[in-house]
Amino acid sequence: MSAELSRRAGHYAxxxxxxxxxxxxxxxxxxxxxxWRDTDGAYLDVEAAISFTQAFQDQHGGGDCGLHWAATSGWCLYTADKEDRYLSGVRWPGSGLLPEPRLIAAFVDAFRLDPAKSGSSEQPSYRQEGQDFPMLLDSLAPYLPGQPCLFEEPQIRFADLHRRAYENRVRRALVSRAADPLTHLYLRQGELTALLHLLEYAESSNPSALNRLLAADLGARAGRPPEAAETHKGALQEANHRRQTP
Known part of the structure; x- marks a missing residue:
């Protein structure tokens, strides 16, 4: 039962x-x-967690910062002090043991705007530790994948969602708009080369036409005079105009 509880909690996460x-x-x-039991022998219940990039953590104290779900108290967003890494703040949304995912997304948005006013610092209690595991299994069942043969394990399911989410972000960012401002970013040759290496690595671990085309475009424009950027922008605008002209 322990493994199945972990799996279902993972799919909820x-x-x-x-x-x-x-x-x-x-x-x-x-x-x-x-x-499970910790090193001191203390009994601990079912748990899940969601982690964020270091840049996100730096915006909220510089130490550890993430979402944690306990099968007794529900979700909380915790922050840790940059110096000693001890918890410096925990906020609970107070929306029940298994709130809808969109409510947690809204809670995180509220936290980013005003940490002190989002949720509560009081830890709620919705379930007694170590009790009613069959009921908890049933409560987590709606979050199991619709295609279990493809995404039996939560980590595999998350990896697929993660990949598709970032592909969509890249695609949206690369859609040409006539009103897009032209940015001027000066890079050393070594920095550009490092960026191209990272794109190449991303393509090797996750083959994508977007990675390949972006790397080719950046490489082709490297070392060209500033006027080339204006020419490139003009070409994109003309191409967009022709697509819209019957």
Whole structure:
């Protein structure tokens, strides 16, 4: 039962992570575990967690910062002090043991705007530790994948969602708009080369035409005079005009 509880809690975390990714939050991973005992022998219940990029953590104290779900108290968003890494703040949305994923996404948005006014610092209690595991299994069942043969494990399901979310972000960013401002970013040759290496690595680990085309475009424009950027922008505008002209 412990393994199945961990798996179902993981799929619930994936459902929440999906809503966070849809709002362009920088989610990096999910974790879950069934009932277990820590090094001191203390009994711990079912848990799950969602992690964010270091840049997100730096915006909120510089230490660890993430979402944690306990099968006794529901979700909380915790922050840790940059210096000693001890928890410096925990906020609870107070929306029940298994709130809808979109409610957690809204809670994180509220936290980013005003941490002190989002949720509560009081930890709620919705379930007694170590009790009613069959009921908890049933409550988590709606979050199991519709195609279990493809996404039996939560980590595999999350990896697929994560990949598709970032492909969509890249695609949206690359859609040409006539009103897009032309930016001037000066890079050393080594910095550009490092960026191209990262895109090449991304393509090798996740083959994508977007990675390949973006790398080719950046490489082709490298070292060209500033006027070339205006020419490039003009060509994009003309192409867009021709697509819209019957």
């Amino acid at each position: 994936v459902a929440v992570a999906e809503c966070l990714l849809e709002t362009d939050l920088p989610v990096t991973g999910i974790q879950s575990c069934g009932p």
